[in-house]
Amino acid sequence: MNFRLDVLSQEAPQFAAGLGNTVWLCGTSMVLSLGLGALCLVPLTSRRRTLRRLAQAMVDAGRCIPFLLLAYIVYFALPAVGIVLDKWTAALTTLVFYNTAYMAEILRGGWVSIPAEQIETARAFGYRGFLLLRRIMLPQVLIAVGPVIGNQLIQLIKDSAFLFIITVPELTFAANYVQSYYFIPFESFLVSTLLYWLLCASVEWLVRRSERWASLVRRSHG
Amino acid sequence: MLSPAALVDLLTGAGTTIAICAVAIAAGMPLGLLIAAGRTGKNPILRFLCGLYASFVRAVPLVTFVMLIYFGLPALGVAFDPLPAAVFALGLNTAAFNSEIWRAGIADFSRGQLEAARAFGMTPRMAFWRVMFPQIWRKSLPPLVNEMTLLIKASPAIAVIGVVDLTRKARQIAESTYEPLPAFFAAVVIYGIVLLALVAAARLLERRLATRVA
Amino acid sequence: MAETAQAVPAVELRGVSKFFGEHEVLSRIDLSVASGETVCILGPSGSGKTTLLRCINWLEIPDSGAIFLRGTRIGVTFGKSGAVPMNDRELAAIRTRIGMVFQHFNLWPHMTALGNVIESPVHVLRRSRKEVIEEAERLLEKVGLADKRNAYPAYLSGGQMQRVAIARALAMRPDILLFDEPTSALDPELVGEVLAVMKELAHEGMTMLVVTHEMQFALDAASRVVFLDRGRILEDAAAKEFFERPKTERSRQFLERFNR
Numbered sequence: 001m002n003f004r005l006d007v008l009s010q011e012a013p014q015f016a017a018g019l020g021n022t023v024w025l026c027g028t029s030m031v032l033s034l035g036l037g038a039l040c041l042v043p044l045t046s047r048r049r050t051l052r053r054l055a056q057a058m059v060d061a062g063r064c065i066p067f068l069l070l071a072y073i074v075y076f077a078l079p080a081v082g083i084v085l086d087k088w089t090a091a092l093t094t095l096v097f098y099n100t101a102y103m104a105e106i107l108r109g110g111w112v113s114i115p116a117e118q119i120e121t122a123r124a125f126g127y128r129g130f131l132l133l134r135r136i137m138l139p140q141v142l143i144a145v146g147p148v149i150g151n152q153l154i155q156l157i158k159d160s161a162f163l164f165i166i167t168v169p170e171l172t173f174a175a176n177y178v179q180s181y182y183f184i185p186f187e188s189f190l191v192s193t194l195l196y197w198l199l200c201a202s203v204e205w206l207v208r209r210s211e212r213w214a215s216l217v218r219r220s221h222g
Numbered sequence: 223m224l225s226p227a228a229l230v231d232l233l234t235g236a237g238t239t240i241a242i243c244a245v246a247i248a249a250g251m252p253l254g255l256l257i258a259a260g261r262t263g264k265n266p267i268l269r270f271l272c273g274l275y276a277s278f279v280r281a282v283p284l285v286t287f288v289m290l291i292y293f294g295l296p297a298l299g300v301a302f303d304p305l306p307a308a309v310f311a312l313g314l315n316t317a318a319f320n321s322e323i324w325r326a327g328i329a330d331f332s333r334g335q336l337e338a339a340r341a342f343g344m345t346p347r348m349a350f351w352r353v354m355f356p357q358i359w360r361k362s363l364p365p366l367v368n369e370m371t372l373l374i375k376a377s378p379a380i381a382v383i384g385v386v387d388l389t390r391k392a393r394q395i396a397e398s399t400y401e402p403l404p405a406f407f408a409a410v411v412i413y414g415i416v417l418l419a420l421v422a423a424a425r426l427l428e429r430r431l432a433t434r435v436a
Numbered sequence: 437m438a439e440t441a442q443a444v445p446a447v448e449l450r451g452v453s454k455f456f457g458e459h460e461v462l463s464r465i466d467l468s469v470a471s472g473e474t475v476c477i478l479g480p481s482g483s484g485k486t487t488l489l490r491c492i493n494w495l496e497i498p499d500s501g502a503i504f505l506r507g508t509r510i511g512v513t514f515g516k517s518g519a520v521p522m523n524d525r526e527l528a529a530i531r532t533r534i535g536m537v538f539q540h541f542n543l544w545p546h547m548t549a550l551g552n553v554i555e556s557p558v559h560v561l562r563r564s565r566k567e568v569i570e571e572a573e574r575l576l577e578k579v580g581l582a583d584k585r586n587a588y589p590a591y592l593s594g595g596q597m598q599r600v601a602i603a604r605a606l607a608m609r610p611d612i613l614l615f616d617e618p619t620s621a622l623d624p625e626l627v628g629e630v631l632a633v634m635k636e637l638a639h640e641g642m643t644m645l646v647v648t649h650e651m652q653f654a655l656d657a658a659s660r661v662v663f664l665d666r667g668r669i670l671e672d673a674a675a676k677e678f679f680e681r682p683k684t685e686r687s688r689q690f691l692e693r694f695n696r
Binding site for chain 1: 277278280281282283284285287288289293294295296297316356374375376377378379381382389392393396401402403409410413414417418431
């Protein structure tokens with residue numbers, strides 16, 4: 001087999017652009033879904049049982065849909081009810097909607113893992129409401145679930161590859177484009193595979209660093 | 223709404239998805255165990271290779287991996303038909319994740335029990351199968367089932383190499399009837415039922431195991 | 437309120453009762469703590485000591501009776517339609533005037549020692565950060581942990597954590613300090629350093645209400661001892677008086693177990 005390194009180096013900008021778009025899409029949607037997921041914490045940890053159960057059911061349902069199917073629904077089915085999105089908005093919407101369900105579940109798990117004494121102590125010092133959430137609870141929740149969020153980010157990066165099917169020019173699209181144009185499927189997909197591997201390895205490195213912080217918080221809870 | 227013919231058509235797609243995933247899951251679990259054994263074994267080369275495999279496959283999107291196997295491997299002389307390629311790719315993928323689950327279970331396992339087994343004259347292999355494995359497979363059941371649900375959710379990837387699974391079927395029906403909503407909605411429901419059934423069966427199994435061992 | 441010869445007590449409980457289901461945990465408690473006093477609450481396990489303490493800052497809500505902080509009613513306000521439970525805001529405001537040191541320290545793990553001490557004064561009391569940091573450093577010095585200001589709780593020993601917790605409570609400049617078995621969760625060799633800090637606070641005239649098993653501390657530092665048994669106050673006397681001349685059979689039995 002003739003490994004076409006020359007084509008690869010010529011088309012390097014394509015791959016770079018694809019990688020950049022993947023990073024941008026995943027980073028942005030992760031941040032957005034983290035915010036939305038934090039908002040979901042309110043009904044998920046509510047003292048009213050019916051609200052809590054409804055919210056939990058919605059989160060569970062949201063985690064049952066295959067990503068590609070959701071992308072199809074956002075891109076092909078929504079126009080039938082009058083919502084027409086361009087592929088970038090559709091991509092971002094799908095990623096955010098999909099990931100929010102997972103973020104909500106992850107944050108909820110983190111919330112539950114914080115001992116009740118932390119809330120009680122904060123209350124004893126005069127904390128309440130939004131201030132209590134912002135200064136005492138959320139920092140501890142985020143630190144505790146940092147590694148889990150990192151793993152979810154890796155999942156998100158991989159799911160984003162499906163978006164090439166609706167012609168979003170991310171990394172897999174670039175690889176597919178190059179391979180179909182130059183007839184070099186092995187080289188092309190190998191390169192994109194390696195680039196995904198690099199991306200995920202970087203996230204995993206960050207996860208390992210954040211795991212140290214997480215264990216610090218866990219140890220102090222005794 | 224969806225015509226009965228379209229529904230039956232959709233269900234054949236569901237059948238394809240379930241069949242392929244079932245085979246991949248069945249093959250992936252023992253393969254994952256083998257790789258985990260390699261990663262925790264004594265041979266450093268084996269440890270490195272298995273670790274590399276697991277880390278690599280877990281980092282790659284399933285779509286890209288499937289295309290690498292179906293479109294890319296023929297360049298190296300290995301050609302597949304779409305269906306076997308799909309099963310192969312899914313199986314390799316889930317094996318990598320399973321190896322991580324098994325590896326964690328093995329690492330968590332108390333060394334004291336193994337020592338006791340050796341002290342009583344068991345060979346390492348005997349100790350593994352009679353002492354370690356019965357305990358770790360029960361403990362690993364929840365993450366293993368979770369991985370199964372993840373595989374089913376990622377399985378639409380096989381559509382890109384021409385396998386008509388549930389998601390692709392739904393799209394075909396949507397495009398031929400110009401009515402995307404019923405087709406996609408039905409697909410969501412079917413996936414939901416399959417995943418729910420899987421999780422419910424797993425919980426049942428967990429409960430029955432707990433009463434016996436506890 | 438007219439000026440009286442007697443100063444308003446720091447904390448006053450009148451007829452406080454509490455039930456956990458059918459079980460009466462506190463039974464018509466009357467207790468008054470004057471400013472500058474150090475009162476130790478002693479008693480066998482299950483006597484309701486901790487519940488009593490936690491009622492004062494409304495972490496437990498009494499079923500009947502009234503509790504006053506420097507004359508202000510806690511937990512209940514009086515509006516046009518009579519007595520109504522305090523809302524969150526009012527409750528939070530009152531709590532800032534009551535300092536609490538917990539059995540399990542409960543430091544906030546995501547902040548350093550200094551961070552823990554300045555956190556509430558800055559964000560709840562809205563005091564100037566610069567001023568609070570200065571005071572916090574003085575307080576950490578006072579409890580002997582000036583060099584640990586940038587350490588995270590995970591790296592501190594139990595005794596060190598509890599001393600930071602004391603500094604944290606002091607930084608709020610409370611009217612009274614509540615101690616809920618502050619040394620019960622500590623290894624024996626770390627108990628002394630915490631008690632030393634508490635003793636010094638008592639001698640400096642801090643108003644303190646301490647639930648503890650440490651008899652020697654009660655003897656050394658308390659001005660008064662309250663003996664609680666099965667939800668009732670059996671004795672309320674000067675410390676020396678209680679230890680040397682216990683008046684009830686139960687108190688005698690209790691002291692016997694601790695007699696050296």
